[in-house]
Amino acid sequence: MDNQVRVAVADDHPVIRMGIEATLDDISFIDRIGSVADSTQLVALLDTQPCDVLVTDYAMPGGQYGDGMELIAFVRHRYPDLRIVVLTSMEKLALIRGLMTHGINAVLSKADDMSHLRAAIQATRTGRRYYSPRIANLLKALPATGSARLSQRESEVIALYVGGDSINTIAEKLQRSKQTISTQKVTAMRKLGIETDADLFKYAIELGLTRKKPLSD
Incomplete structure (x- = not known):
């Protein structure tokens, strides 16, 4: 063999x-x-x-x-x-x-x-x-939460956010409060080991999750 x-x-x-x-x-x-x-x-x-x-x-x-x-x-x-x-x-x-x-x-x-x-x-x-x-x-070196996968809702929020939607727009689309959406975004970023929005967008571009040019309103 x-x-x-x-x-x-x-x-x-x-x-x-x-x-x-x-x-x-x-x-x-x-x-x-x-x-x-x-x-x-x-x-x-x-x-x-x-x-x-x-x-x-x-x-x-x-x-x-x-x-x-x-x-x-x-x-x-x-x-x-x-x-x-x-x-x-x-x-x-x-x-x-x-x-x-x-x-x-x-x-x-x-x-x-x-x-x-x-x-x-x-x-x-x-x-x-x-x-x-x-x-x-x-x-x-990850905190305890860092080993967990993103929940379906957290993934949804991140996908919409890096796709160009604001927190307010996401809240309206998903019929949730602005505070809930903001919390889910922060939790997802912590799990991913990402500290800033700039790093979040770099991460999203690498994975092909976001547009490389922002959309105009």
Whole structure:
């Protein structure tokens, strides 16, 4: 039985990409099928080579298929059986939660040692979660409410708010008091680890939840 794991690498920084390659090439059960620098090259590779696990940078601009959450969503849809390990230098709780929402269970900080790649690949191949130390510490630092999912009403309020509606408008649409809507928004932001409206909109744009340009009244 062939136990080799076929791995593709995507990172637009040559030095980091070489570091990933060197780490993977020292792992006996890994067969590195190729390395790319943007999403255009990545899709070309995945369309022509069987692959089990993708190790990809989160921020990798310049390709035809975008980067960040846009690329993650595209890859998840086009290659549903592909497992994904995400590398990122952005240690933001909202980002990690966004990745989890998209079914990404292996996230590594670029500030941690590349040796974590081995455990991350093994974990994601068997459906387990793996976070490198800095990412794990970020998640552990959450308050108790931070581990809870958004309720249906909280999700509804956030979706309307980042879609351009004011608290008053949302209250009218949902036939609730302004105070209730405001409380649900604050609670949802606390669960997401988001402190400001500006960060909320950045998070929403990454997930494709909001318009990138505000609507005029």
